[in-house]
Amino acid sequence: MFRSGMYQFLPKNDRxxxxxxxxxxxxxxxxxxxxxxxxxxxxDSVVEDYPDIQQRGVVSIADFGRWIFPPIQVLHFLATYPxxxxxxxxxxxxxxxxxxxxxxxxxxxxxxxxxxNRMRMRLHxxxxxxxxxxxxxxxxxMSRQLCTFEGGESHIQYDGIExxxxxxxxxxxxxxxxxxxxxxxxxLTALFPNPQDIIMGRHKLSTVTWSxxxxxxxxxxxxxxxxxxxxxxxxxxRIEKTFMSLEILHLFRNQYKARFLSLKERSWFVVDDSExxxxxxxxxxxxxxxxxxxxx
Numbered sequence: 001m002f003r004s005g006m007y008q009f010l011p012k013n014d015r016x017x018x019x020x021x022x023x024x025x026x027x028x029x030x031x032x033x034x035x036x037x038x039x040x041x042x043x044d045s046v047v048e049d050y051p052d053i054q055q056r057g058v059v060s061i062a063d064f065g066r067w068i069f070p071p072i073q074v075l076h077f078l079a080t081y082p083x084x085x086x087x088x089x090x091x092x093x094x095x096x097x098x099x100x101x102x103x104x105x106x107x108x109x110x111x112x113x114x115x116x117n118r119m120r121m122r123l124h125x126x127x128x129x130x131x132x133x134x135x136x137x138x139x140x141x142m143s144r145q146l147c148t149f150e151g152g153e154s155h156i157q158y159d160g161i162e163x164x165x166x167x168x169x170x171x172x173x174x175x176x177x178x179x180x181x182x183x184x185x186x187x188l189t190a191l192f193p194n195p196q197d198i199i200m201g202r203h204k205l206s207t208v209t210w211s212x213x214x215x216x217x218x219x220x221x222x223x224x225x226x227x228x229x230x231x232x233x234x235x236x237x238r239i240e241k242t243f244m245s246l247e248i249l250h251l252f253r254n255q256y257k258a259r260f261l262s263l264k265e266r267s268w269f270v271v272d273d274s275e276x277x278x279x280x281x282x283x284x285x286x287x288x289x290x291x292x293x294x295x296x
Contacts, residue, residue, distance in 0.1 A: 001029065001039040002165050003156060005147025009046060011160070015139025018091055019053045022145065026065040042168050047088045057091035059140065064097045065128065092120040094138070096131040185257040190268040196258040200271055200279065212258055219248060220283045227284040228291065245280040249273065 006027045010020040021043075029036055047053050122138075124131040132142045146161050156162075182191045193199055197212045227244060230237040252258040260271045260279070271279075 001032075001035045002042075002168075003147065003161065004029070005145065006036070007040055007043050008146045009043065010141070010144060011146065012141055012144050014059055016056070017052075018056045019047070019050075019058045019088075020061065020140055021058050022061040022063060022142075024063045024065060026063070042172075044087050046164075054088060057089035059091055059094070059138075061094045061096065061135070061140070063131075064095070090120075092122065094122045094124060094135060094140075096124050096128075096135075098125075098127060185253075185259060187259075188270045190259070190261055190270075193261050193268060194257075194259070196256050198252065198258055198260045200260055200262040200275075215256065215258070216252070217283075219251065220280070220287060223248060224284055224287045224291065228288045231288070231292075241281065241284070242277070245277045245284065248280050249276050 004027060005024060006029070007021070007023050010022060013019055047058065124134045126134070135142055145157060148155050148157055179191055181187060182189060183194055185194070190197070193210070193212065195211045196215065197210075198216045199210050199213055223244065227241060230240050230244075252260075260276045261268045262271050
């Protein structure tokens with residue numbers, strides 16, 4: 001992903017001394033979005049090594065090139081682009097697109113864009129060569145990219161990219177070693193949940209899609225019919241329900257090596273067994289109530 005040139009900082013700054021980051025949107029590998037996200041994160045983290053870049057800011061270039069999707073998706077990107085999403089100060093943006101028909105639409109779009117987008121966004125329409133010459137008027141030299149594309153393949157032009165990759169891999173190994181104790185299922189704290197961990201709380205986006213939470217709901221569905229069979233109010237059945245929830249708790253802990261984590265002040269902590277048992281009992285009771293009400 002690093003060697004593809006999908007996202008890179010140019011070796012040479014613009015005439016104002018600001019760093020230049022180029023994103024080749026047409027070469028995004030959406031099938032491997034995790035690797036793409038790591039590549040973006042690692043490349044952005046390079047800025048932390050250079051305080052002068054943080055001070056002067058970064059000029060961002062989005063090269064749509066041979067973008068196969070209609071111009072309306074480009075307009076959606078322009079209108080919703082989060083200029084504060086990067087860990088550096090985004091000074092301005094240059095959009096490269098190989099369709100002059102977009103010019104008329106873009107002129108109308110500029111009227112509805114936010115003031116900061118309108119002032120800091122430039123559109124370049126034409127062939128790759130025309131866009132390259134257009135960027136030179138802003139002091140941006142595209143001829144010295146780390147990677148270029150010829151015939152659908154990427155070609156490394158800058159010898160230092162291999163050294164940069166080696167440094168990032170070394171940094172990744174150091175981070176893995178420092179984070180390893182927190183990934184241990186027996187650890188009571190975590191820097192971030194493991195895939196098999198269950199996230200507690202009302203984090204809708206994470207609790208619905210997180211792999212550990214998906215596994216949790218599957219286990220609840222597998223045991224809910226046993227819970228329905230104990231739907232009397234006798235003291236013995238209530239004890240059986242309690243034992244069932246504790247059995248599920250130990251199943252996650254021993255077989256799946258999962259932890260029940262809660263986010264408190266930007267840190268993850270393992271929840272007490274009593275609270276976990278209540279959560280499991282509530283999940284079983286809620287699902288059992290829904291099943292019985294549908295049958296009725």
